[in-house]
Amino acid sequence: MTDMTDIKNEEAGEKKSLNFIEQAVENDLKAGKNGGKVQTRFPPEPNGYLHIGHAKAICLDFGIAAAHGGVCNLRFDDTNPTKEDMEYVEAIQEDIRWLGFQWGNVYYASDYFQQLWDFAVTLIKEGKAYVDEQTSEQIAQQKGTPTQPGVESPYRNRPIEESLALFEKMNSDEAKEGSMVLRAKIDMASPNMHFRDPIMYRILHVAHHRTGTQWKAYPMYDFAHGQSDYFEGVTHSLCTLEFVPHRPLYDLFIDWLKEGKDLDDNRPRQTEFNKLNLNYTLMSKRNLLILVKEGLVNDWDDPRMPTLCGFRRRGYSPESIRKFIDKIGYTTYDALNDFALLESAVREDLNARATRVSAVLNPVKLIITNYPEGQVEELEAINNPEDPTAGSHTIEFSRELWMERDDFMEDAPKKYFRMTPGQEVRLKNAYIVKCTGCKKDENGTVTEVYCEYDPNTRSGMPDANRKVKGTLHWLSCNHCLPAEVRLYDRLWKVENPRDEMAAIREAKGCDALEAMKEMINPDSLTVLPHCYIEKYVADMPALSYLQFQRIGYFNIDKDSTPGHLVFNRTVGLKDTWGKINK
Numbered sequence: 001m002t003d004m005t006d007i008k009n010e011e012a013g014e015k016k017s018l019n020f021i022e023q024a025v026e027n028d029l030k031a032g033k034n035g036g037k038v039q040t041r042f043p044p045e046p047n048g049y050l051h052i053g054h055a056k057a058i059c060l061d062f063g064i065a066a067a068h069g070g071v072c073n074l075r076f077d078d079t080n081p082t083k084e085d086m087e088y089v090e091a092i093q094e095d096i097r098w099l100g101f102q103w104g105n106v107y108y109a110s111d112y113f114q115q116l117w118d119f120a121v122t123l124i125k126e127g128k129a130y131v132d133e134q135t136s137e138q139i140a141q142q143k144g145t146p147t148q149p150g151v152e153s154p155y156r157n158r159p160i161e162e163s164l165a166l167f168e169k170m171n172s173d174e175a176k177e178g179s180m181v182l183r184a185k186i187d188m189a190s191p192n193m194h195f196r197d198p199i200m201y202r203i204l205h206v207a208h209h210r211t212g213t214q215w216k217a218y219p220m221y222d223f224a225h226g227q228s229d230y231f232e233g234v235t236h237s238l239c240t241l242e243f244v245p246h247r248p249l250y251d252l253f254i255d256w257l258k259e260g261k262d263l264d265d266n267r268p269r270q271t272e273f274n275k276l277n278l279n280y281t282l283m284s285k286r287n288l289l290i291l292v293k294e295g296l297v298n299d300w301d302d303p304r305m306p307t308l309c310g311f312r313r314r315g316y317s318p319e320s321i322r323k324f325i326d327k328i329g330y331t332t333y334d335a336l337n338d339f340a341l342l343e344s345a346v347r348e349d350l351n352a353r354a355t356r357v358s359a360v361l362n363p364v365k366l367i368i369t370n371y372p373e374g375q376v377e378e379l380e381a382i383n384n385p386e387d388p389t390a391g392s393h394t395i396e397f398s399r400e401l402w403m404e405r406d407d408f409m410e411d412a413p414k415k416y417f418r419m420t421p422g423q424e425v426r427l428k429n430a431y432i433v434k435c436t437g438c439k440k441d442e443n444g445t446v447t448e449v450y451c452e453y454d455p456n457t458r459s460g461m462p463d464a465n466r467k468v469k470g471t472l473h474w475l476s477c478n479h480c481l482p483a484e485v486r487l488y489d490r491l492w493k494v495e496n497p498r499d500e501m502a503a504i505r506e507a508k509g510c511d512a513l514e515a516m517k518e519m520i521n522p523d524s525l526t527v528l529p530h531c532y533i534e535k536y537v538a539d540m541p542a543l544s545y546l547q548f549q550r551i552g553y554f555n556i557d558k559d560s561t562p563g564h565l566v567f568n569r570t571v572g573l574k575d576t577w578g579k580i581n582k
Helices: 004-010 020-030 052-067 086-099 109-125 136-142 160-170 221-232 247-257 285-293 308-314 318-328 339-353 497-508 512-519
Strands: 039-042 071-076 106-108 129-132 181-184 199-203 217-219 236-240 269-273 355-357 363-368 377-382 392-397 400-404 424-427 432-440 446-454 480-488 525-534 545-548 552-556 565-572
Touching: 020 052, 020 236, 020 269, 039 052, 039 221, 039 236, 052 071, 052 086, 052 236, 052 308, 052 318, 071 086, 071 109, 071 221, 086 308, 086 318, 106 109, 109 129, 109 160, 109 181, 109 199, 109 217, 109 221, 129 160, 160 181, 160 199, 199 221, 217 221, 221 236, 221 247, 247 269, 285 512, 308 318, 308 565, 318 339, 339 545, 339 552, 339 565, 355 377, 363 525, 497 512, 525 565, 545 565
Parallel strands: 039 071, 071 106, 236 269, 355 545, 363 446, 480 565
Antiparallel strands: 129 181, 181 199, 199 217, 363 400, 377 392, 424 432, 432 446, 480 525, 545 552, 552 565
């Protein structure tokens, strides 16, 4: 696993300018705030798998702490037991490690359930909270609108003792879900809607993945989040832009928690940054769960999913994701990033680390008619020309080879530089050959291609440097392995699936699933069952990074076995999607 030293070294080439969050942290340190320390946290809810959007927050939270000798803790926001599961807790930890980060401590919001409950009781006693027995619809209606003040609840000024008794009842088996909530008493006329007596607790009769049935009343995110930050000693709470209007409430609850004490120099500071939005991508965990449950994809780690485990299975390296996030940066306005930029970062990274091998995806037999029958040569193949330390391996050459069907054309145009009758090409790492013709079946399909080789054109031979315009890859028919290759592409055929889904649902009155079915790219997965690949890959572990010569970057899928090799296309050598979809 990559450690923080490795990550710092990646960026050591030149001094980069600070983004606005890094500059704010620098200013806090210069001012001596929080005792000169930096402590951050990454606080996911364990209700699904992490996606590429979370990677942006992870890089910031862990990166800020590492850059200043601080610590970043992992805290699971487990305040909604209806959606949470230990499966997600474990998957989140695995993804963070894979990205190259290690947390200081693991915390859970549920660690503080008793402290939060006691704080809520104190607020009731101070007249700052009350139990409201209105329905959720009534509460929403009496909150007003951004331009119209709200109306006070009829329960707002109920006796403190009554609210205390009812709050205790909320955490019992006899209280029905939705029958009452605890609300903060702030200002129903505030222009900030979050100040209009926000809900602090609600009733949920669902077993919690850590506390079981101990609690029936659970704190809301806005009430638990800031207090959890304070309990842990967080100095910088970094959130996405939708939390900007929540920040005053975040600060108010902390003020109430430590009322009368000076917090100016020793309190969490919330700062917001833009989310990562990618075209041709849908990242809401709610929608991703629909895809999984309805079988539109093959689980959370389907290589078409924007989840980190999906990208990992597809063959993305953690370094490429970090480099992509570093390129797009952090701002205070939302933008739609081009998926092609992510793919470019992946190509750049894999070019430096992927092992080069030969694979033939759509095979046709090539017979070198003047090559001695039964003869086999071992030729050297460089593992990675970008890395002199990567070494080389041998590949067998013989009379009968597999070549790509697309590399042969019987009647070729003038500027066709691949295999065609009368034209010379080089077989990579081997000889120059001249095509002499082909054989077809009764349907006119080419079944064999014929050529003759020049024995003086192998590396080290007299005519090795003779120039030809085309170079083709190949495999010896008797010295390669059968393989299944899965070609993955974008899951959605629309550039902005989130907005398109909303438009479809409004126009047709359908649910999210039906809207998704209209937007899914039918060509997002193509399975090629009859491919061939070098024997050299047979013992490589799953997820190994490969470049199939002249085709693209691939990796070994977790489904692969010695008897059935399976490879996933990570990304092509060039961006072809943009050209096709212009």
